[in-house]
Structures are given as C-alpha cells and as structure tokens.
Amino acid sequence: MVRHKTLWELIESPEDRISKLHAYLSDIDPYIEYKITPIQDPFGPAIVDGELQAIVVSEETIRGGHKINEIRASKSMSQLDVDVIHMLNDGHREHDIEEEKVSSSSLRIRKLGTLIKEPEPRPNLPTKPYIIGLTGMIASGKSSISEKLRKLGAGVVNVDLLAHQTYRSPTMPAFKEIVANFGAEVLDPNGNIDRRKLGAMVFEDEAKLTQLNSIIWPKVAQLVEEEVKVLSQKYSVIVLEIALLIEANWLHKVHQVWLSILDEKEAIERLKNRNNLREEEARKRVEAFVDIHEKVQHANVIFCTLWDERITWDQVKRAWQMLEDRFVKKS
Template sequence: MYNPLIALAVAVVFLSISLSYFKILNFHTGPMACNGILFVSNASRAYNLSLKSIRYVKDVLYINYFGKKENSISVLSKQIEDIYSKVAVQRPNLDVRFMLKAITEQEIKTNHNVDLLLFDMDLSCKMDTLRTKINKKHIKTQCVESEDNVESVIDEQDVNSYDCVVLGGTFDRLHNGHKILLSQSVLRAKKHVTVGVTDVNMIKSKTLWELIQPIEERIAAVYDFLTDIDPDLEYNVVPISDMYGPTKDDPRLQLLVLSEETARAAGKINDKRKENGLKELEVFTIGLAKDERKAAEEEAKLSSSNQRMRLLGTFLRPPQANPNIPDWPYVIGLAGGIASGKSSIIDKLKLKGAATINCDTIAHDLYRPGLTLNRTLADTFGDEIITSSGEVDRSRLGQIVFSDKNQLETLNKIVWPAVINEAKNRIRALGEQGHRVVVMEAAVMVRAKWYEYCHQLWSVIIPPEEAVRRLQERNGLTEEQARQRIAAQPTNQEQVAIANVVFSPYWSYEHTQAQIDRVWTELERYLSDRH
C-alpha cells in the first residue's frame, strides 16, 4: 500500500545523498573557466570527451590521457588528428593542448594556470589523485561524459619511435594544423625534437607575409606548446634561412615529419644529407587538416594565410590616446602606396558615414595658378613644369622628382607643411559641421608622419607586383617608371609596422567589403565607450 510519508522520507534521503555527492565532487556550475584540464581514462575517447568539455573552458583546454603513452601510440596518433582538426570547428578560438607525456608520479605542470579540473566518470573515484597531479587541493571540478559513450574506431598499426625527430615550418600564429604537425613529431620522439622556424628571407612568397609575426614570437610560441604537451623531451627550436636547416649537417636526426604539401622536400633533404655523408632520414607525412570556416578566397586547409586574411579589417593594435589633437572629430589616417586601392577603401568608408579628406586633392588645390605654392614650385624646379594655362604639370614634375631622390626630398619639404596645415583646417571645419569621424587619406601618411595628427592609422596594402601592374595600366607608365614611384614610398612592411588596422583590396569586392564591415563594427563599439 502506498504511504506518502514513506515516499517523502525516501525522496529526502535520496536528495541528501545526491547533494552530498555533488558537494564532494565540487561540481562546476558557474561561468566558463579560463583554463581547464580534462583527464580521460581511455585514450580512444579523448576526442569525444573533449567535444563535451569545450563548453566549460574559455581560453585553454588541456587533455591528459591517464595512462602510458608507450602503450597507446597508434591510438594517440588518431586522437591527435581528430582533436585538432574537428574541435576547431566548434571553438576556433580555443587553445586545445593534448598532453603526450607518459604518466608518472610527478606533478603535472602547465604553462597556463588551470582553474577547472574535468574528468570522465571512470576517474571519479580518483579525484584526490587528480588534484594531487595538478597540485591543487581546492579547484572546481566537472564530470564529463559523452552522451553515447562512443570510443573512436582505431585502425591499429605499428608506430615507430625515434631518438631524434625533426620538422620545420613558418608557425605563424600557431594554429591546429601546426599542432598536429608538432604533436605527431613529439609522439614519435623518445629523446629530442628539432624544429626549424622559417626566417625573413623564406617568408616573402607567402600571402600577406607583412603580417607574419616576428621570428622571436613564433619560436617562443612553438616552444611554449611543446613544453606543455611533453616537458620531458629535449627541444631545439631554431630559425632557418633555407629549406634544409639543421637536417643538412646534424647526424643525430633520424625521422623527418612533414605535411602533404611539403612532401617533395624530403627527397631534396635526403639528397643533401647524402652529399654531406649523412644517413638518410626516414619520413612520416601527415595529411592536411581542412578549414571548415574558409571563405571563397581562402585555402581549403587550416593555414596561417587564412588567419592573416582574417586579421584584415580588425584592430591589430589598440588605439592610443593622442593628447596633441582634439578628441573630436575622431581622425583616422589612411595610408597606402600608390595604386594600392585607397580610393576603393575611402568610398566604402564614406558609405559607412565617415567624412573624408584627400591630401592629394589638397595639394592639387594648392598648386592652382596665383597661389604661393605654384610660384615656389616653378622657381625651384623650373618654368617647364608650368603649363600654358599656369597649372602645375604633375606628370612633368613627377618625372623630375621620382628619378632623383634629392629632388623628391626638396619637393616634400615645400609641399608637406602646406598640405598638412590645410588638412587640419578642413578637419576642424568638418568637426564643427557635426561629423564624428574624419578619414584623412594620404599616400605619404607614413613618411611624412602625418599619423601624429590622427587618433588611429589604417593602412592599405597589396603585393608590390600587383601595384606595379595597376600603376602601369592606370597611368600609362613603363614598368621601370612604375617601380621607381613605388620604390620612392614606404614599403608594405613599414606601413603595417605602425598601423592599427590593415586592409588589402587585392581579392574580390565582397572580401574587401567584409573588411570594412568588420572594422566599422569595431570602431563603433570603441567610440561608444569613448567620452
């Protein structure tokens, strides 16, 4: 016979036991942690459990297989591919690190402080051990269990290990494709891993190479990742100036790890080693991870080029206060070499609501007959630069100054002060008319340092060869004349080095528009918080 009092008592006892269990585990129920570590009892379930764990962690997720690496190398190799190629689709900005160090009695140390401990149900009875492993008695915990409890299907195959493994790459803005390459190398190494990181002379053929991180930052990022996934190996991360790097003269190296797109390099490397009397390297090639977020203009694989393209139209450097100019209107300097596409960027910014000033147009205005600058230029460069109607013949003046550096400097000293003074007057007038944002466009923005009169500097770049082609086509110049004019201006690298935002209208109209949309959204958000 049903007794409500007995039923209530049973429910209370069950609830009490459940609450006690949750309290013991200190279950995480709050907002996302910054960094977490996931312990898995079965290596073949690491990928499935990591998919469930990414909801709890914002910045860095460590995954640690609670077993011995030597017993599961083929399983771990498959998990490396799945974790880094598939988790990125769900959380592209999450830094995932699959730890490959063999389990020992030692404490696990990470380069990023962990504030959440995650584990699968089979490890719930080892909570004290897990806390001890990360040396944190008081840390939030979260049990993670995949809904279907599925284990990855592994095609068992022999995976050989080597004392010394070598690999190379650009490693710009370390992404999951890089992590696969590095992790597969670590997995196969017993003592030592050498990593060659391409230096400046090897990167200039790459898309938007001007945005590639400095070599010191790339080396530091590689070393940080390697020491996180297995701190027990010895690492040698070095800059390389050719495709061979240490492979051409280091007799210790045994295995070369590379990706499908660089597989042909293996033959050349081994030929070089034979020339130097060294044993050929064995080769392990990994497949390319697909980039599920790719746009039409981007590569199909996970790549640094795609990442650099996605930086276009974003704040690369946060704006800094400029106490030398009024707070309003907000002035953006737009720099870019001749034929770089500044005009297309200006047109799109106008449609967003920006007022614009073209310093080249200001110079035209100041060249008019009867004005002081017109007469000064004639006195300096000769009356032959003045047309019969009294105008400055800009084509003739350009022929004089772009073939003679001293003449160009003379022209700049005359024209620049007059132009920037007029530009400041026009900016002030636009502000008085109620415009909040004014874009000041100038090809000489960087060289003249007119960005000192701006709140931000935005730069427009295209590949130099494309600029030469456009300039020849647009101005009817010879290739030599076009190269002279481009050489007289700051390089793309100089433009990028100090810019807050970079654009490149090199691809489709839609791709350029997407850059403008991104930056305008960021700018509006920034200005809304600015007093």
C-alpha cells in the same frame, strides 16, 4: 621565401616567431631541449645537420622530404625518417580565397579589417571627431576603401588631392616655391605645373622628393585643418586619405592608422595601367615610399584589395563596426 606567401607583410619576424614557439613547446613539456632554427632556404638544417633522425612533413610537402633525403645521400649522410601528418580541414572559412585546410595564410586573411594593434593615446586630439589616417602603398586601393567608409557614414578628406591643389595654379601657395626649386622645366605650355613632369623628376631622386614634401606638407596641413573643421559639424568620424601619413610625420594628427597593403607586383601593374607608366617608372614610384614593414608597425587596422570587391567590403564593414563599438559610441 616569405615574400611568396599570402599577406607576407603580416608575418612576424623570425625572432618573435621563435620566441613564441619556444614558449609554447616549453609549456607543453619543459623537460625537453628545443633547438629552433630560422630557415633561410627551402631545406634548412635538414641537409647539413648529421644529428637529425626524422623530418615531419605534410601531404603537400612530402616531395620536399624525399628531396632532402636525396641531398643527404649525395653527401653520404644518414637517411631521415619522413613522417607525414594530415592537415585538418578548416571549419571556419569565410571566403573561397581561404584554404580548405588549417593554414596561417587563412588566419592572416582573417586579420584584415580587425584591430591588430591598440591605438596609442592622443591627448593632443579632441575625442570628436574621431580621426582615421588611411594610408598605404601607392595604387593599393586607398580611394576605394575611403569611398566605402564614406558610404558607411564617415566624412572623408582626400589629403593627396589637397596636396595637388597647393600648386595647381600660379595663385596657389606652393606654386612659386616649387618652380623656384625645381625649375621652369616642370611647367606645361600653359604655364602650370605638369604633375607628370614633376613626378618623374622627384621619383628619380629621393632628395628631391624630400624637398618637394617639405614645401607642400606645411601648406597642406592648414587646408586639412579647415576641411576637418567643416566636416566635424556633421560627422563623428573623419577619414584622412593620405599616402604619406608616415613620411609627413602626421601620426600625431590621427587617432588610428588604417593601412592598405598590396603585393608589389600587383601595385606596379595597377600603376602602369592607371598612370600609363613604363614598368621602371611604376617600380620607382612604388619603391619611393616608406618600407611596408615600417608602415605595418604603425597600423591599427590593415586592409588588402587584392581580391574582388565583396571581400574588400567585408574588411571595411568589419573595421567600421569595430570602430563604432569600441571607440565612437564610447566617446
């Protein structure tokens, strides 16, 4: 049920939510016994718990309350009192994508572009340049975000592009190793590696994808170090645009992790249109990366490009201002 909600990726686990709710209720009145149960279906314990006497609903969910009583009646259970509460209007709306009433989805939208997790110390890195690892789902808008950060004053290294360059031609460092491991069938008529053929092969097989990454990423690391060294002469903030930041175990190479998330259906649709892929091909590529929940656990700042450009700009500007105020100017 959670996956149908706006920015469900930012919803805390049931255990954390129950713990916080119990602490809140106990603070209000510690003498009441609270029984808090996770809900696995639209009706929850209301259609099985014979001890319940009432259910509280909003104006939007009143039909659900009546439906619960219909189900209880069919089971010869007592009817619940249906108490309707009126939701307050939200006087802090920033965009029209937010709901008019106070809602958790609007609060999640407002988290975008803010520091949601303090960065871990990186004693292995110099304080300048301050390095941001921009990662995220495939087709989630990372390049759009990195371009905005470039306009705001960041140096940008497209690590994914450098990864492609390691096998672009027979003279590049990863070329021979890839052909030796994956065969001549990945070559095009001109003798170069066909990225589409290689992609189709590795995204069909997780072991092959891991093998390809083990060939490419040590070579990419050297190219990135060279790029960062050059850019550090001009920029105090450098953004590494890298889809496989976590998969490549590069967390120690960045001061902060900035993550772009996107609804899976939208990501698949974008990938189909961008790369001219079939539905199943696009789905496999989206699913080949680390689960989005794991990525969220590492993220200091989160973006979402689901809406129009203006809303994405607001997120990026908010993150940039936070970065300058809290980290760059102090270093």
